[in-house]
Amino acid sequence: MHNAKVWRDGSIVFLGISLLILDYLHSIQKIFQDYASFINELEEIRDRRTDHRERRTMRRINAVEDSTNLRNLLKLPKAKKAWGNESIELGRALSKINPQRKVIVAIIDTGMDYDNQNLKKFLSYNSGEMGLDKNGVEKSKNGIDDDMNGYIDDYRGWDFADNDPLPEDTNSHGTHIAGIIIDQLDPQKHEIEILPLKFFKEENSTEQSIKNTASAIRYAVDMGAKIINYSAGGYAFSYEEEEAIKYAKNQGVLFVAAAGNHSSNNDRRPYYPAGYKQDNILSIGSMSKESRKIASSNYGRSSIDLFAPGADILSFGLNGKTKSLTGTSQATAFVSKTAALLYSNSIVEMDYQEIKAQLIKSSDKEEKLLPYSKEGRRLNAYHVLQDNLESAALGAAR
Numbered sequence: 001m002h003n004a005k006v007w008r009d010g011s012i013v014f015l016g017i018s019l020l021i022l023d024y025l026h027s028i029q030k031i032f033q034d035y036a037s038f039i040n041e042l043e044e045i046r047d048r049r050t051d052h053r054e055r056r057t058m059r060r061i062n063a064v065e066d067s068t069n070l071r072n073l074l075k076l077p078k079a080k081k082a083w084g085n086e087s088i089e090l091g092r093a094l095s096k097i098n099p100q101r102k103v104i105v106a107i108i109d110t111g112m113d114y115d116n117q118n119l120k121k122f123l124s125y126n127s128g129e130m131g132l133d134k135n136g137v138e139k140s141k142n143g144i145d146d147d148m149n150g151y152i153d154d155y156r157g158w159d160f161a162d163n164d165p166l167p168e169d170t171n172s173h174g175t176h177i178a179g180i181i182i183d184q185l186d187p188q189k190h191e192i193e194i195l196p197l198k199f200f201k202e203e204n205s206t207e208q209s210i211k212n213t214a215s216a217i218r219y220a221v222d223m224g225a226k227i228i229n230y231s232a233g234g235y236a237f238s239y240e241e242e243e244a245i246k247y248a249k250n251q252g253v254l255f256v257a258a259a260g261n262h263s264s265n266n267d268r269r270p271y272y273p274a275g276y277k278q279d280n281i282l283s284i285g286s287m288s289k290e291s292r293k294i295a296s297s298n299y300g301r302s303s304i305d306l307f308a309p310g311a312d313i314l315s316f317g318l319n320g321k322t323k324s325l326t327g328t329s330q331a332t333a334f335v336s337k338t339a340a341l342l343y344s345n346s347i348v349e350m351d352y353q354e355i356k357a358q359l360i361k362s363s364d365k366e367e368k369l370l371p372y373s374k375e376g377r378r379l380n381a382y383h384v385l386q387d388n389l390e391s392a393a394l395g396a397a398r
Contacts, residue, residue, distance in 0.1 A: 059209040059234040061110060061173045061200060062258040062329040083289050084309035088334055089382035090184055093341065096385045099191040103344040105181060105227045105336055106220030108213060109174030111159060111167035112196035113318050116175065122182045124193035126223065129155035149222065158219060159198040160212035167198035172317045174198065176325050177231050179315035180333035181340070192340045195225055200232060210238045213273070217244035221251045226343055227355075229336040231258045231329030233271050242276045249280035254352040256336045258328035259285045259298040266300035275303060280352040282339075282359065286310025286331035291366050291378055297328055299372035305360055307369050308334040308379040331379075335359065338381040346388055362387040 085091070104124045112119060128147025129139045139146045140155040151158055152165065159167040169175045178194055185192060197220060199212035213230070220228050228248060245255050257274035259266060266275055266283070274283040286297040287307040293299060294311050310331035317323035339355050350358070362384040363377040370376030 059200070059206050059213070059232060059236065061171070061232045062261050062327045062332075084180070084313050084330070084334060085184055087289065087291075087309045088338065088379045090337075093338070093381035093385045094184065094190075096382070096389060097190060097341070097345055099189070099344050100347060101344055101349065102191045102193065103227065103340045104193045104195050104220075104223065104225040105229060105340050106195040106197055106216075106223070106225035107174060107178055107181070107229045107336075108197045108199050108216045108220065109169075109177055109229075109231060110171040110200050111161075111169035111174045111198035112157070112178050112194075113169050113172075113175040113316065114156075114166070116179075116316055116320065119175070119178050119182065119194070119316065121187040122178075122185070122192065122194045123156055124195040124223070126155045129153055149219075151219070157196040157198075158216070160216050160219075161198050161201040161204060161209075167196045169196075169198070169318065171200070171202075172323065173200075173231070173325075173329065175318060176313075176315045176323065177229060177329060177333045180313065180330060181229065181337045183315065183337075185337075190341070191344045192337075195220060195223060206234065206236055210236065210241050214238070214240045214244035217241075217248055217255075221248045221253055226253055227336050227339050228253060228255045229332060230255065230273060231327075231332045233258055233260055233274055235269065235271060237270075237272055241273055242278065245273060245276055245278050245281065249278055249352065252351040253280060254282060254339055254355050255280050256282045256284060256332050256339060258332045259283050259300075259304055261286075261296040261327045262298055263296055264298045266298050266303040268300075270303070271298055280356070282306065282335060282356055284308055284328055284332045284335050285369075285373060286326070286328045287366075287369065287378055290368075292368050293372045294326065296326070297331075297372075301371070302374060304373035305356075306335060306363060306377050306379055307331065307366070307373060335379055338379060338384055341381065342384055342388060345385060358388055359384055 131139055133139050133142050140153055143152060145152045154165045157167045197216040199216045200209055248255055259274050260271040283303055283305050285299055285304045285307045286294045288294055288311045308331035310328055311326050312324050313330040314322055314324050342355055342358060343350055360377055364380045366376050366378045369378060
């Protein structure tokens with residue numbers, strides 16, 4: 001009995017100490033939460049004191065190089081190489097392919113590696129700057145704005161960061177995004193073209209990057225793009241940038257935008273351009289192989305439309321190399337690929353509203369993602385295409 005009493009007394013003491021420790025940890029957590037809230041309030045006050053049209057904060061690309069980026073890719077498990085495409089059931093989706101029309105996907109990013117032969121097969125060329133001019137000189141090299149669009153010799157995209165006709169990638173981010181979009185596609189079958197547009201380089205200011213973005217959006221629309229992939233962003237609001245997205249909206253163009261990699265709630269602090277109040281924007285968060293939100297991904301119950309694969313995604317780097325990147329950038333590319341397939345293969349030509357609605361409603365509901373987005377949806381390309389085909393068949397039967 002005496003031993004039992006000691007045991008009980010010891011348990012009580014241990015329980016008391018445990019409760020004190022838990023209470024202490026809770027207090028520390030509360031201090032950090034209050035501090036974070038205080039910092040956010042200070043930033044919001046500072047924002048309100050600046051011009052509401054052009055607030056501060058850097059525009060960045062939304063990917064980080066993985067520590068697991070192995071040089072010898074043969075050592076990587078096959079499942080890791082393909083998990084993104086497998087997660088969205090791309091193979092099954094491609095079995096439903098019957099292209100009805102060509103679609104151009106504009107990739108507004110760091111440019112593209114033009115030495116990559118796999119990517120070159122999917123390039124969108126400007127016919128107005130190709131062939132011979134009246135003097136027998138190649139239009140692509142004659143130093144003349146042959147198609148009168150304001151850009152000289154822009155036969156394969158434009159570099160807005162350097163203001164020249166070759167958006168060559170020196171970073172690798174844009175090349176990585178392009179590789180995700182065309183992966184597993186056949187240029188002879190799938191009628192998808194990519195238009196590389198460079199807006200970003202490290203030395204440019206935020207203001208310049210935003211102006212480049214706005215110009216690139218308008219250019220993409222004028223060149224016939226139906227999908228714009230923008231895997232970048234920041235906390236700086238820009239009236240000029242939003243107006244460019246509105247211009248795209250008025251031409252029926254879907255704008256697929258990364259939600260950001262700051263583990264931040266976009267409902268409280270909007271991340272742009274994903275956070276503009278234009279309904280042609282599709283805001284994308286990134287998820288893991290287990291369909292969980294990646295820790296770095298931004299989130300928001302009223303601001304995130306869809307989650308897609310974004311962890312350890314393999315695609316092209318520079319000089320023919322393959323690299324692994326993680327972020328909402330990669331997730332955005334998977335959504336742009338699916339949007340392009342949907343538009344190209346729909347029996348009835350779709351506008352941005354129909355594409356956006358189909359992408360969301362036909363993707364899978366995932367309970368683990370519900371706290372972080374509007375409907376807790378994760379991208380499923382097969383269901384998106386299959387549901388569209390079934391809807392078209394029902395419509396024809398009526």
